[in-house]
Amino acid sequence: METTPQFFKHGPSPLARLLFFTLLSLILMAVDTRFKYLHEIRQIVSVVIYPVQRLAYLPTTIYNWANKFFVTQNLADENERLKQRHLVDSEQLQQLLALKAENEYLRKLLETPQRNKSKATLAEIISVPRDPFNRKIMLNKGTQNDIQSGQIVVDDLGVVGQITRSYPWHSEVTLITDKNHSVPVQVARNGIRSITSGTGKYRTLELYYMANNIDIQNGDVLVTSGIDGVYPPGLPVALVSKIKRNNASHAFAHIVCTPIAGVDRNRQVLILSPPLPNPKNPTESESINIQPKDKEQEEIGIR
């Protein structure tokens, strides 16, 4: 039997192979979505894919570089515009410094904890996934630049998303529009707290479990509330764009928002430094059982 020539060896039949690979991939998917055990395997695979990813980004880099080199006619206009903006900004910055000092002093008087000072790292988007299901982007900074999962990503206008996986040289950002992503927010006008949830659709967020008569109007700005201890407070997240109140079948209003940050417009984003660990809760609240995270978030949303 061992004299079978190499030529006739075929291994298992295609159907057997298909069953094996189907089973294997189903197990991988189940483990990946339910238990999150596959981080190490993903890291190993990412080492193979990273050079290709960088290479795929190279044409864009060359294009940007060439643009910088050859386009000169708009420079004078842009310079003028930026100078004016700088003047306005620096005036506001001076006010901010004074307000910051005042705020710090008042917080000290009231013995409330100081706000975290956040430091930011500039990163570039190296790839945008091709399928329409997940709203994710890849950045060119990873664990080698001290980027960990859980850090917040913003651009010049507002919150972009949160880092959900970090590889040695790059990291994966889940955008706020991803269907599994939520951000605790506050209406800037009147301080109503809620949670925005991504819908998986392009530039669409929703507020769930808000009463029909709630005081939210079209054009209201939603900023992060900072209650979760993950997102720093006061960052702009979204604009309320559509409200449908008198749903006969639903007890809650249907509120649709548009994210403020423009992920599809810019190449560069900022990664904020991780938040400091929260101060310990007072002793009497320690005896209360901490509820699972999802339930807790829902309850804050219902108010």
Added chain:
Amino acid sequence: MVSASYSEEEILLPAKGWFIILSLMVALFLNLLPLQGILLALRPDFVALVLLYWSINLPQRVGMSVAFGMGLLMDVGNGSMFGQHALAYSVMVFIALLLRRRLHIFGLLKQAPQIGLMLLAAQLVTLLTELLNRAHFPGWYFFLASITGVLLWPLLCTLLKIPHSPKYDPNAL
């Protein structure tokens, strides 16, 4: 009797291993290009096309295991569920392996619609896994990638055939 229809098909030289790897890597590169908007919707799945080409023409070198591995690479590059593309590509290559003997009868243009069915099968598997994972249906433009894949098939075949087609004229003495 039947042999007349086979006469168009030329006998190919065995492809070099490095060429197969290079073609797969270039396909991966094209899949990961940061495109946006209409170009992103129109972009065919190059990895799927190259996998189909090799599994039809060289099934003993590129089969389901290579498809599975490439699927895992795509999953990490894409940030999708680990194993999703792997499943889609294995199913697609399985169909290709079943149909490859009859595909050789047809010319490149007649092969293209059948390739379209295989690409569609891969997309349907991806769609199904995403729908089971509580995603929304992305809209019919999602299937545009299969159509552009079909249009690209003849071109891709002629390109990939160049390095391992015989250098001499088989009809010359």
